[in-house]
Amino acid sequence: MKGDSSPASDAAEKGSKPIAINQRHAEIAQALLVDLLAETVQWLWSTNPLHKVLPINWAEAVRALSAVSMKAAEDPLETTAAAAQLGFQLWAGSLQSWAAATARWWGLPDAPQEREHEQKGDKRFDAPEWALHPLYDIAKQAYLLISEELGRRVAQIEEHDPAKRRKLTFHLRQLTDALSPTNFLFTNPAAFCRAMETGGASLAEGFRNLLGDLRNERLSMTDFAAFKPGRNLAITPGKIVYRNRLIELIQYAPRTPRNFAVPLLFVPPWINKFYILDLQPQNSFVRYLLEQGFSVFMISWKNPDAGMEDITFAEYMSEGPLAASEVVRQITGSPRVHPVGYCIGGTLLAMTLAYLAAQNDFRFGAATFIVSLQDFSEVGDTAVFIDEPQITFMEQQMLQRGYLDSRDMADMFNLLRANDLIWSTVVNNYLLGNKPPAFDLLYWNSDGTRMARAAHSFYLRNTYLENNLVKSGKISLLGQPIDLRRIEQDIYAVGTEKDHIVPWRTAWRLTRLVAGRTRFSLASSGHIAGIINPPSMNKGAFWSNDAADPAVTADEWLAGARKHDGSWWVDWVKWLAPRCGKEIAGYSLGSTAFPPLCDAPGAYVLEQ
Secondary structure (H helix, E strand, O other): OOOOOOHHHHHHHHHHHHHHHHHHHHHHHHHHHHHHHHHHHHHHHHOOHHHHOOOOOHHHHHHHHHHHHHHHHOOHHHHHHHHHHHHHHHHHHHHHHHHHHHHHHOOOOOOOOOOOOOOOOOHHHOOOHHHHOHHHHHHHHHHHHHHHHHHHHHOOOOOOOHHHHHHHHHHHHHHHHHOOHHHOHHHOHHHHHHHHHOOOHHHHHHHHHHHHHHHHOOOOOOOHHHOOEOOOEOOOOEEEEEEOOOEEEEEEOOOOOEEEOOOEEEEOOOOEOHHHHOOOHHHOHHHHHHHOOOOEEEEEEOOOOHHHOOOOHHHHHHHHHHHHHHHHHHHHOOOOEEEEEEOHHHHHHHHHHHHHHHOOOOOEOOEEEEOOOOOOOOOHHHHHHOOHHHHHHHHHHHHHHOEEOHHHHHHHHHHHOHHHHHHHHHHHHHHOOOOOOOOHHHHHHHOEOOEEHHHHHHHHHHHHHOOHHHOOOOOEEOOEEOOHHHOOOOEEEEEEOOOOOOOHHHHHOHHHHOOOOEEEEEEOOOOOOOOOOOHHHOOOEEEEOOOOOOOOOHHHHHHOOEEEEOOHHHHHHHHHHHHOOOEEEOOOOOOOOOOOOEEOOOOHHHOO
16 A cells, blocks of 8 residues: 555665765766866866867867766776776787787798778878887777777767767767877877988977967968969959959859850858869869850858848848849849859758749759758767857857857868868978978868858757758748748759768758759768869769659668769769750850959958
8 A cells, every 4th residue: 555664665765865865966076076177177278389279179078088987987897808808909919019020020921910990091000110110010009999999988878868979979089089199209100210310300390380380370281372362273264243241243254165055153151262163273163164165153252250240141141142143144144043052052052942932033943052951960070069058159259259260160170080180280290390281172171261140140050950941931031931842943962972061861861852853963082072073183983873763761862873983073064054055155244234343253252
């Protein structure tokens, strides 16, 4: 019965409450201690001048390592067994290393050593000493084994909360990447040997490189003196034919006697500058299209300052693609324009198409989306940087400045590929004492833009945080609720196989969100290198699926896809050309109503 109880059971029930309360107090105290340690470490790092060039969040790294430690403490026996296995693997690897070195000393054949924890293609350990010298080999094996074990441990944490586990995994990887033996002079054989060979001159040069970066408060991933838009980047001839407070509109000069009648309008991301699409002549996307007979217009976004903080996302639409498309139609006389949206520019384009569909405005024809997200339910490691607390923190920063600084965004994207973009630069510039390479893609990557406060806050909350774009009527622009399902244009979309910003399976979901016929292509490589891939270079590959019935899932699409060597540009042009009308004499640059204002690339792209 409910009221029946024994003295023993009453005592047990009463005794259990203090135990539970004490355990909860201990957990709270432990969490507070971890937070105190994390913030102290981060404060100490902020006093180090290196924090200006190395965007490491040591506080989150400490929290991730603490979470792994607490998880290990829950099962001491399993932890002890794992440590013993780790020790045995390292001991066995050490014996192998010394045996191989002894065999080489005596001129005997050197049997290749294959270890599961070694990843093929890890460029950090390309120097031959990592395999030939036992001490370096042991250091490498210890680092890789410990990193692998930490990764296995963090995978066991908070299995019911994938978002938290992803965050811990990411920050733990940042820690292990930072502590790689390749990042330190005495455990990097290439750097140590170079220092000996040059009598320390390489170290002196590396120190000068470091001082220069500290003065400029940025990590020099490329030789910034080697490039400048208008000098050797963005030099395809054209004119600025329109300007407002948000955009300059470039009309490019024809490169063929006759051109397709329907012009193209590029909507690039305003998070970077447009000239990723017009780098040098040999890898200019714009130049390639002109040579295929297309008429090309390009939006060049203004780099916003504090005085533009109240500009809304709807104004980016009305003064961006809507205003530009009206100018293009008036200059060319074409009733339709084929828009091309790149990355976040594609997100804006999708909203614009949905808005125009609700208005029964059919100015835009066949649309192209390049590595662009509309469904933000799965965004990969980018999600680590975007949650409610972090967006609130960004908004507080933007309230103080009126914008989000471009370096904040650059740091976020660089951390997604820390080994390729940060630590390889540290080794090259500071340990080896080399001059940063002259690389146009890295120059563009470092030439960022600021984010206007109101527009950027709207974008982050309605996409990454709330994923409202896929919800019918959830977003309204200029008082008009929008719905992606009303988009009926033919669509070409492309994703990239190794994209760390726009996972291709998520980019593919556009094919299920719109009513129009959609062709999807998957390019090899990553977010930039997979897209800027001229056919003349004979590099890379892409996949396409010509099945009559559309795939239901991205993996189903991939299972039926066919691989093609070379650039996806060829496939896109083959799809686009029949939709661009007949060939006519090339359009003159500008018109009476919109006379050319200056030469391309204009003024906005030069703003810092």
